[in-house]
Amino acid sequence: MSSHETAAADNDRATAPGQLTGAAIIVALVSAVSGMLYGYDTGIISGALLQITKDFGIEESWKQVIAASILLGAVIGALTCSYLSEKRGRKGTLLMLAVVFVVGALWCAVAPNPFVLSLGRLVLGFAVGGATQTAPMYVAELAPPKYRGRLVLCFQIAIGVGIVIATIVGATEHIPWRWSIGAAAVPAAIMLVLLLRLPESPRWLVKNDRGDDARDVLERVRPSGYDVDGELAEMEELTRKEQTAKTRGWPGLREAWVRPALILGCGIAIFTQLSGIEMIIYYSPTILTDNGFSESVALEVSVALGVSYLVAQLVGLSIIDKVGRRRLTLIMIPGAAVSLFVLGTLFVTGNSGRDSVPFIIACLVVFMLFNAGGLQLMGWLTGSETYPLAVRPAGTAVQSAALWGTNLLITLTLLTLISGIGVGPAMWLYGLFNVAAWLFVYFRMPDLTGRSLEEIESKLSDGKFRPADFAR
Known part of the structure; x- marks a missing residue:
């Protein structure tokens, strides 16, 4: 089947009759729960740190370790689960991660000291990193083409929902931090129960010579009247191409023609973190209280930032295909940079007292809107679009590790940096990191909007992966 025939078949199935099946809806729920756990478990520490600091009597170094331990776990989880999802299956890996989510949340809730708490956060991080690697892939491989974009979108939107819930819980000062962190075990248990009702990915089954099982799965998750035979034939053809490709797996990432995709994916991942988003999410209450703000005001600001993140993500995702990935990112980054430069000026000039509270809050909210609605959207999107099929699992794993590794570095050093300068x-x-991000996007990021994966891979293999090569 040629690429044109494949595209035509995809289009026919995208307009196939029928509604979403119950299994497909549960797939979306699993994606949403895993995304929400990612947002909640990473965001809850923002408000909880204020209580943890009092309970354990810790200084900045321990605060950074507690906040950053989940990120070290995420790096390990992203790399490990790339291997596990290929060897043990997407569903099997997610079942394991659901159990780890439950164990990690309960571990943190009963931690008697900061060391044990940090180890529990490390365990949670493994689940977070593994979920970001496995859940979107599992959903994409089970979802009907007509609904794939919307179902995969559940994961990204749910991250914002998790952050909002975490900030609201953190702002409710009457909830002890042990309860707020341990509460994550409930949705994780729900995720585990939902997964028990779901099948394995048909794509993984085909890759493991279980074509009959893959057919059974497709018949279960596709609506009546759907061309199951055609989709199964495509999966088998793509699997043959992947298994016979000269460039595949982890060694394939070293190929010169793949390098531009790897540079773009990892560069975007790194700049999503260097832009300052995690600094604001993790430490805004700590920064504000250390500079004379009351805890209640600091936590209310945290809620406003969480809501801004979610709203910006919803708006950005609704317009990204109309505006274009590259154009939207180039438009939004300057707004985030300016807000940080203005915010820094307020603190440097001593205008950070009570009279300046509205201006400081406005700068933080404006930053969140421009950052979350632009650059943050690219962090996970580029990995699903830029890498050739045969190296895609390895490429997305490296990109996830780059993102979480940068996040870890920032979280471990931010409070020390602030104390020093x-x-x-x-x-x-x-703010300067945002300027660098804009330059990187301008010179290295082509606009992949509306391009098929086959077209992107063809451009990459032809050595035409610069922005000018994708100009319409």
Whole structure:
């Protein structure tokens, strides 16, 4: 089957009759729960740190370790689960991760000291990193083409929902931090129960010579009247191409023609973190209280930032295909940079007192809107679009590790950096990172909007992966 025939077949199935099956809806729920756990488990530490600091009597170094331990676990989880999802299956890996989510949440809830708490956060991080690697892939391989985009979208939107819930819980100062962190075990248990009702990925079954099982799965998750035979034949053809490709797996990432995709994916992942998003999510209450703000005000600001993140993501995702990935990112980054430069100036000039509270909050919210609605959308999207089929699992694993690794570095050093140079200069530094991100996008990121995966791979193999090569 040629690429044109494949595209035509995809289009026919995208307009096939029928509604979503119950299994497909449960797939979307699993994606949503895993995304929400990612947002909640990473965001809950923002408000909880204020209580943890009092309970354990810790200083900045321990605060950074507690906040960052989940990120180290995420790096390990992303790399490990790339291997596990290929060897043990997508569903099997997600079942394991659901159990780890439950264990990690309960572990943190009963931790008697900061060391044990950090180890529990490390365990949670493994689940978070593994979920970001496995859940979107599982959903994409089970979802009907007509609904694939919307179902995969559940994961990204749910991250924002998890962050909002975490900030609201954190702002409710009457909820002890042990309860707020341990509560994540409930949705994780729900995720585990939902997964027990779901089948394995048909794509993984085909790759493991279980074509009959793959057919049974497709008949279960596709509506009546759907061309199951055609989709199964496509899976078998793509599997043959992947298994016979000269460039495949982890060794394939070293190929010169793949390198531009790897540079783009990892570069975007790194700049999503250097832009300052995690600094704001994790440490905004700590930064504000350390500079004279009351805890209640700091936590209310955290809620406003969480809501801004979710709203910006919803708006950005609704317009990204109309505006274009590259154009939207180039438009939004300057707004985030300017807000950080203004915020830094307020602190450097001593205008960070009570009279300046509205301006500081406005800068934080504006930053969140421009950052979450632009650059943050690209962090996970580029991995699903840029890598050739035969190296896609390895490429997305490296990209996830780059994202979480940068996040880890920032989280481990931010409070120390602020103690050394001050809040204002730190904000300026992250503003400069946004300038660098804009330059990177301008010179390295082509606009992949509306391009098929086959067309993107063809451009890559022809050595035409610069922005000018994709100009319409």
